[in-house]
Amino acid sequence: MADxxxxxxxxxxxxxxxxxSGDRRTFLKWAGATVALFTVAGAAxxxxxxxxxxxxTGATLTNDDFGVLNYAYALEQLEAAxxxxxxxSTGTGLSADEMKIMTDIRDHEIAHRDxxxxxxxxxxxxxxxxxxxSIDFTKRDQILAAAKTxxxxxxxxxxxxxxxxxxxxxxxxxxxxxxxxxxxxxxxxDLINPKNAGIGFAxxxxxxxxxxDMAKNPSVVLAAAKTYIKTSITNNLP
Amino acid sequence: xxxxxxxxxxIDPEITEKVIxxxxxxxxxxxxxxxxxxxxxxxxxALLSNSAFGKQNTPQDVTTVLNFALTLEYxxxxxxxxxxxxxxxxxxxxxKAVFTxxxxxxxxxxxxxKGALGSAAVAKPTxxxxxxxxxxxxxxAGNYQTFLALSQAFEDTGVRAxxxxxxxxxxxxxxxxxxxxxxxxxxxxxxxxxRIRGLKGWITGSDPGAxxxxxxxxxxxGEQVTSQLNIQIAGSSAAASEAFDEPLTMExxxxxxxxxxx
Numbered sequence: 464m465a466d467x468x469x470x471x472x473x474x475x476x477x478x479x480x481x482x483x484s485g486d487r488r489t490f491l492k493w494a495g496a497t498v499a500l501f502t503v504a505g506a507a508x509x510x511x512x513x514x515x516x517x518x519x520t521g522a523t524l525t526n527d528d529f530g531v532l533n534y535a536y537a538l539e540q541l542e543a544a545x546x547x548x549x550x551x552s553t554g555t556g557l558s559a560d561e562m563k564i565m566t567d568i569r570d571h572e573i574a575h576r577d578x579x580x581x582x583x584x585x586x587x588x589x590x591x592x593x594x595x596x597s598i599d600f601t602k603r604d605q606i607l608a609a610a611k612t613x614x615x616x617x618x619x620x621x622x623x624x625x626x627x628x629x630x631x632x633x634x635x636x637x638x639x640x641x642x643x644x645x646x647x648x649x650x651x652x653d654l655i656n657p658k659n660a661g662i663g664f665a666x667x668x669x670x671x672x673x674x675x676d677m678a679k680n681p682s683v684v685l686a687a688a689k690t691y692i693k694t695s696i697t698n699n700l701p
Numbered sequence: 702x703x704x705x706x707x708x709x710x711x712i713d714p715e716i717t718e719k720v721i722x723x724x725x726x727x728x729x730x731x732x733x734x735x736x737x738x739x740x741x742x743x744x745x746x747a748l749l750s751n752s753a754f755g756k757q758n759t760p761q762d763v764t765t766v767l768n769f770a771l772t773l774e775y776x777x778x779x780x781x782x783x784x785x786x787x788x789x790x791x792x793x794x795x796x797k798a799v800f801t802x803x804x805x806x807x808x809x810x811x812x813x814x815k816g817a818l819g820s821a822a823v824a825k826p827t828x829x830x831x832x833x834x835x836x837x838x839x840x841x842a843g844n845y846q847t848f849l850a851l852s853q854a855f856e857d858t859g860v861r862a863x864x865x866x867x868x869x870x871x872x873x874x875x876x877x878x879x880x881x882x883x884x885x886x887x888x889x890x891x892x893x894x895x896r897i898r899g900l901k902g903w904i905t906g907s908d909p910g911a912x913x914x915x916x917x918x919x920x921x922x923g924e925q926v927t928s929q930l931n932i933q934i935a936g937s938s939a940a941a942s943e944a945f946d947e948p949l950t951m952e953x954x955x956x957x958x959x960x961x962x963x
Contacts, residue, residue, distance in 0.1 A: 567901065570940035577935040622881045631868040634877075636929060638864040639945040641881065643903060645888035646946075650902040653893060658795035660802035665889040674809030675882035676889070 521695035522588035524681065530700050531627050533588045534681050535637065536579035538620055541691055542613050543572040544593045549606055556603030561654060568610075568647050575640055592693040607655050614648035615669055615677070616687055617641075622678035627700060645676070761951065763873050766866045768823045769951055770880065771814040773862055775825045776958055777855055778807040780839075783830070784852075789842030796897060800852075803890050810883055817876070829963040835916060846912060849898050854917045856891035857904065858949070858957050861920075863887060865948035888946070903943045919957055923947050 522537065524530040546569035549555065550562070557565065580587050599605045621641035628634045649664035656663040670676055681700040761769075781804035784790055791797040815822045830839050830851065839848040863884035870877040892902030900910040906925040909917055927934050927941035934941035949957075 564901075567903070567940070567943065570936050571903070571944040574934045574936050574941055574944035578929055578932055581932045582930060618885050622878065622885055625867065625881045626874040626878050628871075631871050632930065634867050634871055635864070635948065636945075638867045638881070638884065639929070639947065641885055642860045642864065642888035642946040643944055645885035646892040646902040649889035649892035650896065653896055653902075658793075658799050658893075658897070660798040663799070663802075664893040665802060665806065665886055670806060670886050670889075672809065673813045674806040674886060675813070675879060676885040678878050678882050 521697060522591065523697040524588075524700050526699040526701075528627075528629050528633055529583070529586050531624050531681075532579060532583055532633065533586070534624065534685075534698075534700060535621070535640070536576065536583060536587060537591055537692070537696065538617055538684070538688065539572055539576040539579060540591045541593060541688060542617060543569065543576040544591075545595065545609065545613060545691075546572055548595060548600060549610075552600040554601045555606055556601070557606065561603075564650060564654070565610075568650075571643055571647070589694075591696075594691055594693045597690060604655075607651060610651045611648070611655060612687075614644055614651055616679075616684055617644040618648050618669075619677035619679040620681070620684040622676060623680050623684070625678075627681075761866070761869045763870060763876055764818065764821050766869050766880075767814055767818050767876070768821070769866065769954075770863065770883070771811065771818065771823060772826065773859055773954070773958060774807055774810040774814060776828055776961060777859065778804065778811050779825075779828055780830060780851070780855060781807055783840050784848055787840040787842070790840055790845055790848060792845070799893060799897070803852075803893075806886055806890070810886075813879070813883075817879075827963040828961050830961055832916075832960040835960070836914065849894065850913050850917070853891065853894045853898060853900075853910070854913060854920045854957075856887055856894055858920050858954060859887040860884065860891055860946060861949040862951075862954040864946060865950055865954070867948075901943075904946065905939050906942050916960075917957075919953065922953075923949075 522533070524534050524537075546565055549557075549565045550569050555562070595609075598609045618641060621637050621644060625634055625637055625641075628637065648669075652662075652666065653659075653664045656666075659666070661667050665676075681698055685696060685698055781800055785797060785801050785804055791800060831837065836851070837844050837847050839851050863880055867877065867880065867884075870880055895902050895910065898910065898912065904921060904924050907918075907921040907923065909921045913920075924947050925938075925942050926945070926947060927938050929945055934944060936944075
């Protein structure tokens with residue numbers, strides 16, 4: 464136990480020093496206190512490399528705010544890679560207007576991805592290797608169906624992750640992103656089924672009888688996303 | 702708080718006064734021009750009992766947050782109920798189906814929040830969707846564009862309103878999750894209404910989009926930011942602002958919603 468407390472104190476000191484190094488690092492300072500508290504409590508993962516950049520051997524999501532942020536970073540990496548591939552593809556069957564929408568969404572997902580990378584600094588997981596071999600990028604229907612899957616999954620992921628965040632600043636950031644993902648989801652659904660009540664922008668398949676959108680735990684979301692991610696992710700979140 | 706009171710009785714008097722002040726300014730500058738007679742301050746605003754609830758800069762308790770949400774949902778539910786039953790307003794059958802679906806969700810949100818609040822639920826206010834004559838009646842046949850513009854403004858405001866309250870629910874995980882689940886539904890609505898109006902589903906800068914009256918500028922104020930937690934967001938300023946929706950405080954939202962409470 465003494466070792467654990469000592470290790471967590473060292474970690475807190477490190478994070479505190481990082482935090483003092485500039486305004487941009489206030490992010491880490493907030494999270495630092497959370498990580499330290501969590502470690503003192505004796506829960507899993509008290510070593511300093513519990514969330515590390517291991518591009519070769521996979522990524523680990525710790526059961527704390529860093530883990531949740533890295534989880535979001537992983538999903539944004541997936542989305543950014545998908546739309547980057549869509550926009551770079553020819554013969555997709557998408558109209559010029561639809562391709563403009565794809566380009567907008569690509570830019571948003573890249574903005575999200577790069578934000579998390581910059582915010583997490585040394586705590587960020589590595590770049591994920593994606594696998595889109597199940598998607599035919601010459602077929603409009605397949606592209607839009609995959610986009611719908613990613614966006615609805617993203618909405619449910621952020622909705623389910625909110626309760627896992629300890630820090631209100633991170634919660635607000637997640638809130639700022641999830642509504643944009645929901646705007647994407649509605650737009651993609653509207654391209655597939657225009658102006659449709661039951662299966663369109665906010666269809667009965669995603670919004671329940673209480674008017675609530677889906678909320679899913681990381682383990683459920685990661686299982687669904689597994690088809691598209693080659694990198695092994697060790698998940699310690701619920 | 703009980704069913705005889707509305708939200709403005711339960712929150713900070715300073716907020717209520719600012720809402721009244723702003724509303725009167727807006728009405729004075731309304732589309733009706735100089736001939737507009739300012740509505741008298743409604744009794745509900747005048748009943749400024751000292752509130753047991755905290756000020757805006759301190760965390761609001763869960764009941765206040767839920768009653769705030771309920772008031773917005775009351776507004777949206779009645780707005781769509783009146784629109785889908787109005788004669789000759791929504792000519793396009795598919796668009797009528799869209800607004801019927803949106804109404805279904807808003808009605809479900811009202812029921813959900815009333816159920817969560819029980820006897821602590823605020824009463825439904827009386828709404829005036831012309832904002833005291835500032836806008837044409839949005840339910841009159843021929844005024845569909847006014848209806849659409851207000852719908853967009855209400856949905857985009859709703860998104861910002863729920864976002865602004867998430868932090869106040871951080872200790873109540875079940876309520877937080879439900880609020881997030883409503884929040885993203887409002888964002889889906891907003892995107893669809895924006896697309897019906899010929900706009901992108903997302904907000905660029907602080908641009909309300911064509912056809913939104915200048916009084917609605919507050920709905921989009923502050924959406925233009927391009928840095929988050931002091932990190933400059935990658936890409937063009939348009940993309941950087943679109944990629945993150947911004948919150949509004951309870952006070953800011955009530956200044957907007959209060960325009961439509963008679």
